[in-house]
Amino acid sequence: MSKYYLGVDLGSTTSKAVIINEADEIIGRGITNTRANYSVAADIARDEATYNARFSVLKKNLEDEIKAKPEYRKYIADLESVFQYEQFKVKLDRLGEELVKTCDNFFTEKTLRETMLNHLRAIRRAFKPKIKHDYLYNDLGSRNQFFRDIVSEKYNEEVNKLDATLFEPLMTVWDKSISPAENERIKFDFKELVHKAMDELKEKYKNLPESSLDNKSVHFDAEMNLLRGNFDHVSDTLRKHIDDIAELDFEIENMTGTGYGRALLPFPQECIRSEILCHAFGAHAVFPETRTVLDIGGQDTKAIQVDKYGLVTSFQMNDRCAAGCGRYLGYIADELSISLNELGPLAMEAQKEVNICSTCTVFAGAELRELTNLGEKRADILGGLHKAIIMRAMSLIARSGGVFNEFTFTGGVARNPAVIKYLGQLVRENYGDNIKINIHTDSIFMGALGGAMFARRNIKADLPGAKTGKAVA
Amino acid sequence: MANPKEAVKEKSMVIQKEMLAKQFSELSKAKETGKKVCYTFVPGNLIELIMAFDMLPVYPEINALQSGMRKKSGGYIKDAEKVGHSEDVCTYVKCDIGMFLNGNIGPTGEKLPEPDLLLLSYTGCFTFLKWFENLNRLYPNAEVAMLHTPYQEDGKITQEQIDYMVKQLKEEVIPKFEKVTGKKFDPAKLTGLLQNSVEAENYWVKILEMAKNKPSPIDAYFAGVYYMGPINTSFRGSPECVEYYKELYKEVKERADKKLLPVTPEGEMEKERFRLVVEGPPNWTNFREFWKIFYDLGAVIVASTYTKVGGVYDQGYRQDPSKPLESIATYCMGCYTNLNLPQRVDLIEKYVKEYKADGFLINSIKSCNSFSAGQLMIMREIEQRTGVPVGFIESDLVDPRYFSYANIKNRLESYFQMLEQRKIILEQEQVQA
Numbered sequence: 001m002s003k004y005y006l007g008v009d010l011g012s013t014t015s016k017a018v019i020i021n022e023a024d025e026i027i028g029r030g031i032t033n034t035r036a037n038y039s040v041a042a043d044i045a046r047d048e049a050t051y052n053a054r055f056s057v058l059k060k061n062l063e064d065e066i067k068a069k070p071e072y073r074k075y076i077a078d079l080e081s082v083f084q085y086e087q088f089k090v091k092l093d094r095l096g097e098e099l100v101k102t103c104d105n106f107f108t109e110k111t112l113r114e115t116m117l118n119h120l121r122a123i124r125r126a127f128k129p130k131i132k133h134d135y136l137y138n139d140l141g142s143r144n145q146f147f148r149d150i151v152s153e154k155y156n157e158e159v160n161k162l163d164a165t166l167f168e169p170l171m172t173v174w175d176k177s178i179s180p181a182e183n184e185r186i187k188f189d190f191k192e193l194v195h196k197a198m199d200e201l202k203e204k205y206k207n208l209p210e211s212s213l214d215n216k217s218v219h220f221d222a223e224m225n226l227l228r229g230n231f232d233h234v235s236d237t238l239r240k241h242i243d244d245i246a247e248l249d250f251e252i253e254n255m256t257g258t259g260y261g262r263a264l265l266p267f268p269q270e271c272i273r274s275e276i277l278c279h280a281f282g283a284h285a286v287f288p289e290t291r292t293v294l295d296i297g298g299q300d301t302k303a304i305q306v307d308k309y310g311l312v313t314s315f316q317m318n319d320r321c322a323a324g325c326g327r328y329l330g331y332i333a334d335e336l337s338i339s340l341n342e343l344g345p346l347a348m349e350a351q352k353e354v355n356i357c358s359t360c361t362v363f364a365g366a367e368l369r370e371l372t373n374l375g376e377k378r379a380d381i382l383g384g385l386h387k388a389i390i391m392r393a394m395s396l397i398a399r400s401g402g403v404f405n406e407f408t409f410t411g412g413v414a415r416n417p418a419v420i421k422y423l424g425q426l427v428r429e430n431y432g433d434n435i436k437i438n439i440h441t442d443s444i445f446m447g448a449l450g451g452a453m454f455a456r457r458n459i460k461a462d463l464p465g466a467k468t469g470k471a472v473a
Numbered sequence: 474m475a476n477p478k479e480a481v482k483e484k485s486m487v488i489q490k491e492m493l494a495k496q497f498s499e500l501s502k503a504k505e506t507g508k509k510v511c512y513t514f515v516p517g518n519l520i521e522l523i524m525a526f527d528m529l530p531v532y533p534e535i536n537a538l539q540s541g542m543r544k545k546s547g548g549y550i551k552d553a554e555k556v557g558h559s560e561d562v563c564t565y566v567k568c569d570i571g572m573f574l575n576g577n578i579g580p581t582g583e584k585l586p587e588p589d590l591l592l593l594s595y596t597g598c599f600t601f602l603k604w605f606e607n608l609n610r611l612y613p614n615a616e617v618a619m620l621h622t623p624y625q626e627d628g629k630i631t632q633e634q635i636d637y638m639v640k641q642l643k644e645e646v647i648p649k650f651e652k653v654t655g656k657k658f659d660p661a662k663l664t665g666l667l668q669n670s671v672e673a674e675n676y677w678v679k680i681l682e683m684a685k686n687k688p689s690p691i692d693a694y695f696a697g698v699y700y701m702g703p704i705n706t707s708f709r710g711s712p713e714c715v716e717y718y719k720e721l722y723k724e725v726k727e728r729a730d731k732k733l734l735p736v737t738p739e740g741e742m743e744k745e746r747f748r749l750v751v752e753g754p755p756n757w758t759n760f761r762e763f764w765k766i767f768y769d770l771g772a773v774i775v776a777s778t779y780t781k782v783g784g785v786y787d788q789g790y791r792q793d794p795s796k797p798l799e800s801i802a803t804y805c806m807g808c809y810t811n812l813n814l815p816q817r818v819d820l821i822e823k824y825v826k827e828y829k830a831d832g833f834l835i836n837s838i839k840s841c842n843s844f845s846a847g848q849l850m851i852m853r854e855i856e857q858r859t860g861v862p863v864g865f866i867e868s869d870l871v872d873p874r875y876f877s878y879a880n881i882k883n884r885l886e887s888y889f890q891m892l893e894q895r896k897i898i899l900e901q902e903q904v905q906a
Contacts, residue, residue, distance in 0.1 A: 274887035277894070311894045314856065317884060319867050399849055399865075401856075 003253040004053070007282075007451025008042050009275060010034065010261035013298030013326055014146075014412060017045035018448035019053045019252070020456060024285060027060075028053025029445055031145045037183040038261035044185055048145075051087075051190060054245045055080045062241060075234050078204070079242075081142070082197040085135035087188060091147055092131070095181040096124055102177045107169075116173065119166060127154035136204055148182050153339070191246035198235055198242070205231040254458060256451035260299065273454050275447045276302055276315050282450030283408040284310030287438040291404035294393055294423075295446070296413035298326040301393050303400035316400040323360050324389040326412050332385060335365045336378065343382065347418035350383025386418040390426050403427055406436040414443035485721040489702060492713055494581070500529050501583035509654050512588040512608065512615070516782045517595035517622055517805035519646070521666040521710040521792070525659060526650045530707045531585060533604070537568035539580030541757030541871030549575065550872055563600045563840045564872040566607070573611055588615040590653045592646070595622050597811040598843040618649035622805050628816050630806050638802035660797060666710030667794040667801075674786045676718035677704050681787050683725045684775040685828055688745035690728035692735040694774035695764040698755060705783025737768045746771030747892050750824045752778045752817075752851065753836040753844050756868040759876045763868075766882055770889045776824035778817065781809040785820070814847045818854045825859045832892045834864040839875050862895055864888035 002021055009016040011034060019028035030048025034041040059066065059076060066073045099120050107113035131154060134140035144150050152174070159170045257265035258278040265272065279295040284306050293304040299322045304315040322328055333340045354376050356367060364385065371381050397403055407427060413419055420439060427435055442449070503510050511528045513519065515535065523530050540546045549571025550564055556574065558567050572578070579585040591612070593605050609617055620641050623634045647658045680700065684693045691697070700721060708714035734742035738761060751774050756763050767774070784790065790807050793800040805811075812820070825833055833855045837845050849865075856863045866884050869875035 274883065274890050276887040277890050309898060311898060312862075312887070312891045313895075314863055315887065315891075316865060317880075319880065401853065 004250060005452045005456040006046065006049070006252045006255035007278065007448040007453070007455060008046060008255065008257045008259075008265060008267075009278065009445075009447035009451060010038055010042050010257065010259040010265060011275075011298050011412075011447070012260040012300075013330075014444070015041035015045040015259070015261075016445050016448040017042070017049035018445050018452045019049045020449070020452040022456070024453055024456065026442065026445070026449060026452075027056040029442070029448075031444065033146050033148050033182065034261070038264045039266065040183050040185050042257070042261075042265055047185070047188070050250055051083070051188075052080075053250065054190060054248060055083075057248060058241060058245045061245070062238075071230065071234055072238065075201075075231070075238060078136075078201055079194070079197055081135055081139060082200045082204070083194055084141035085132060086193050086197050086200070087186075088131070088135065088141075088147065088150075090186055090188070091181065092128065092151065094184060094186065095151065095177060098177040098181045099124075099173060102173050106173060106176065116169060119162065119170065120173070123155060123158040123170075126158050127151075130154060136200075148178055149339075152178070191243070194242055194246055198239070202231065202235065254455040256455040258447050258451040271455070273451060276304055276317075277312050278447045278450030278454065279410050280304045280306045280312045280315075280450065281310045281453055282446035282448070283410050283438075285449065285453055286440050286442070286446070287406055287408050289406045289436070290408040290438065292397065292400075292402070292407045294397060294407070294409050295411040296325055296393065296409075296419070297411040297447075298322075301325055301396055303393070303397040305401050305404070314400055316396050318392075318396060321360070323364070324392040328364070328389070329413065329416065332364065332368065332382075335368055336382075344386070344416035344418040346379055347382035347386045348421065349379040350418075351377070352380050352383065353387045354381045354384035356381070356384045356388040383418065386416070387422045387426075390419065390422040393423070394426050394430060403431040403435055405434060406438055408438040408440075410440075410443045410446040412444045414439050485717060485724055486699075488713075488717050488720060489699070492703060492708060492717065496529070496707055497579060497581040497583055500531065500579070500586055503529055503586040509589040510586045511590045511592050511653075513592040514595060514598075514601055515705055516597065516808040516810050518706070518783065519592065519594050519620070519801055519805070520707060521663055521670060521797075522642075522646070522650065522801060523592070524666050524710050525663040526654045526656055528590070528650070528654060529586075531588065532706055533569040533608070534565045535706060536572060536580055536585070537565040537871050538757045540568050540572060541873075542760055543580060544758070544873075546571075546758060546871035547873045561840065563604070563842075564870050564875075565840075566600060566604045568871045569604070570607060570611075587612050590649060591615050591617045592620070592649075593618070594620045594646075594805055595808065595811065597622065597624055597808075600842065616649050616653050618646045620646050620805070622811060625806060625811055625813050625816060628813050630803055634806060635799050635802050638805065639798045642798050642802065663797045664794045667792045667797055669712055669715050670709045670792045671794065673704055673709060673714045673718045674784075674791055676715070676722045677701075678787045680718065680722050680725050681776070681780070683729050684773075686729045686732075687748075687829070688732060688734045689748065689773050689775050689828075690725050690733055690735060692737070692768075692774050693780060694751045694755065694777040695737075695760075695767065696735055697774070697777055697780040701780045701783060705780075735768075735773060737764065739765070739768070742768050742771065742773065744771045745773050747832060747889060748773055748775045748828065748830045750774070750776045750821060750828065750830045750833045751836065752821060752833070752848065754779050754782075754838055754841065754870055755836065756838075756876050757871050758869075758873040759878065762878060763876075763881070766885050770886070772889060775828040775830055778809050778821065778824075781820075784808055785812075788820070810843045814850060817847075818851055818858075821851065821855055822858050825855065825861055830861060831896065832862050832864060832888070833859070834866070834888065837865060837867045839867060839869045840872065841870060862888070862891050864891075 005020050007018045013034055015032050015034045017030040018026055021027050028049035029052050030045040032041050032044040032048065055076065062072060100117065103113060103116050103120060107116055131150065140150065155174055159167060255267060256271050256273050257267040258273050258275045262272050279302065280293050283293045284290045291306060293306060295302045295304065301318045301324055302315055305313045307313050329343055330340050333343045338346065354371055356364065368381060372378065409423060424437055427437060499508065500510065509528045510531060511523050512531045512533060513523070515532055520530060537546065540549060546564070546568045550567045552571040552574050553567035554560065558570065577585045591605050591608055593601060595601065605617065609615065620638065623637065651658060680691070681693060683690055703714045703717050734745055749772055784804060785807055790804070792804060821833065824830065835848050835852055837848050852863045852865060864884070866881050868881060
């Protein structure tokens with residue numbers, strides 16, 4: 001039986017879990033918002049990683065067949081999306097209950113309460129099918145992993161369609177309901193859920209458009225075409241394999257907890273590692289030539305120097321100020337009433353960079369408004385702001401010893417294209433053109449990956465296994 | 474206590490406690506007994522000269538750190554800020570001023586007497602000048618004696634510098650002492666006091682060097698600040714001081730012979746996992762918590778620069794009773810914070826190597842320029858010269874608002890884990906070689 005290792009990175013804003021196999025390959029990833037309850041967030045991330053790992057094992061087991069039959073790949077990918085939707089649906093129902101409960105407690109006057117309940121029901125009726133559609137047809141699960149973000153976007157959309165006087169009370173009900181719903185770990189039976197997902201898929205494929213050539217659906221591709229009329233056969237063939245992975249005993253051989261909230265994890269002391277070491281180790285595993293790592297997370301920025309083994313030789317961290325970190329960007333997005341995901345792309349449209357003095361969460365908001373009043377374009381202001389963030393990170397890097405080849409950027413903020421753009425620019429300006437900059441799609445999971453790798457090496461007993469510098473992906 | 478080892482340990486602590494109690498009691502009665510009071514600073518202090526005139530010393534920065542340990546500094550600092558001192562001013566200064574504004578009640582709860590003389594003997598820390606300007610306004614009746622100490626810009630003390638300082642001692646400082654006390658300067662008395670100093674200094678160096686043992690029987694930073702008290706402040710020339718260090722040496726030697734580890738507030742350490750050299754003053758407001766992070770993880774400080782603020786004796790300097798004034802001039806210029814940065818780097822490098830340290834850690838103090846300036850350079854240099862991992866944390870002397878426990882613990886844990894990994898690698902590389 002294969003051995004698996006778990007790394008849990010309990011960050012300040014997101015919790016990540018990664019499962020690796022004996023070859024240091026990531027086979028499961030799980031991520032969730034970290035709100036008030038750290039240990040629940042860690043459990044949720046771990047559950048997610050375990051489900052994801054089952055799908056990875058399925059794909060691995062069927063590697064050769066998938067190559068020969070692309071419709072298998074499509075079926076499994078769709079199945080995972082629908083599986084995620086099934087989970088989502090249960091959570092959504094849970095949120096629904098919470099909304100009703102809050103409404104009951106909050107509005108003491110009967111008529112008002114009834115009115116509010118009616119609105120809530122209508123809102124739910126409106127957004128539920130939209131979310132389902134996005135999961136089934138638009139790959140929502142892989143685009144956004146956060147329950148809160150997905151639902152709040154749709155909820156806001158519906159609330160904004162209503163009379164303005166309803167905004168305040170409906171948002172209050174939302175605020176009071178989302179945390180208890182989000183902070184509850186729902187234990188799913190994988191097998192039951194995956195079968196439900198298979199049934200749901202059957203429905204989806206039955207309703208596939210008649211022809212791929214009508215071009216009505218942009219998501220209709222060649223693999224889908226192969227499935228049309230053939231899905232019964234595909235699902236029958238795969239059922240046994242799916243049952244196998246559902247029953248697979250996912251024994252975690254060893255685990256390591258890291259991140260901001262690591263002390264809260266119910267792990268023994270020797271299974272807790274600093275996120276500085278984990279990020280560096282994870283980044284080095286993916287890019288073995290890495291000598292400098294920059295990690296920008298939710299609350300902190302770390303500039304880390306590593307040796308040939310991926311072990312930290314020195315590091316510097318931001319002190320008592322989260323300017324430039326994920327939370328800061330979230331704050332700026334709120335100021336501009338846009339989502340965090342839109343921030344970077346908007347900054348990419350900058351024609352110039354407006355000089356931003358305040359890389360301070362509190363003052364930046366005021367400066368942003370002032371500059372807007374002075375007629376500066378939003379994109380240009382954001383360009384300057386993103387540049388300012390990187391300048392701040394560069395000073396921290398300088399304190400830690402500078403940039404050495406190769407340079408790896410990790411953490412959630414590495415998903416922001418404007419941050420990447422200015423980072424590249426400033427690294428080149430300060431340290432020359434010969435620095436190779438690495439940014440992996442799994443950048444946010446690097447800490448959890450490092451943790452899992454420490455777990456595999458049993459931390460104390462067997463470190464220089466890292467010497468092989470084997471790449472994982 | 475039943476355990477004889479602990480009973481012995483306690484003896485030096487009891488002695489020090491008695492010394493301090495006696496001193497504060499004398500201070501509280503100074504006006505009745507007619508003793509004159511001299512306010513001065515720890516680095517480069519002229520305690521033998523103060524004693525030669527039978528004056529009682531008061532160290533404002535010691536009062537501040539004591540207030541910090543007793544959780545009083547936060548209030549004092551706020552009071553000083555209310556009267557206009559900025560957030561960035563040295564928190565020792567603000568704590569001292571806050572204490573004055575609150576009736577000048579000293580750390581033992583007894584009122585501190587006003588100064589008859591404000592003696593500034595060291596200027597490597599330019600804040601001291603401003604501090605005394607402030608004190609001079611608060612105590613307008615006090616005499617002010619200012620001894621200008623040349624900074625060791627070129628890394629050495631020249632005869633011209635010594636002559637320059639002796640001239641000031643003769644023409645400025647001693648006449649002020651004579652004026653305030655009404656006594657004539659007695660060189661023989663000063664010589665006698667300096668003889669005691671030499672004896673105490675010899676023991677002190679032997680105690681510090683005990684940390685070269687593996688395991689180290691002392692913690693040369695957290696416990697070191699207690700050990701350094703008598704010699705670096707009020708007692709250096711006194712026979713009690715010699716007695717104290719004689720006793721302390723006996724205790725430490727016994728611990729070393731038995732291969733015992735340092736004693737912490739929670740008992741004896743069990744395992745020495747890391748040996749560190751530390752630069753910078755400790756944080757006083759959370760001193761115990763701060764120390765605990767270290768001993769919980771088995772980190773022993775084998776050498777520190779902070780314990781050298783009152784004199785770098787372990788590098789060979791001793792008072793010279795045959796040339797009393799020249800001797801105290803040299804002492805004054807030789808204190809750690811009067812050294813230039815290359816000298817500090819050399820000293821730390823020596824400590825890392827001689828004490829076989831696994832790492833070098835800096836506690837950078839937000840409001841202390843004389844320590845913090847150049848620390849990042851020091852860090853890089855030490856890393857390059859010795860190859861040991863370096864760590865960097867930030868806190869403050871006595872401002873509780875600038876001690877973030879979670880932040881510091883996170884960094885220290887990361888740093889200790891980094892050291893641990895390195896040890897494993899080094900051991901394995903050795904095996905392979």
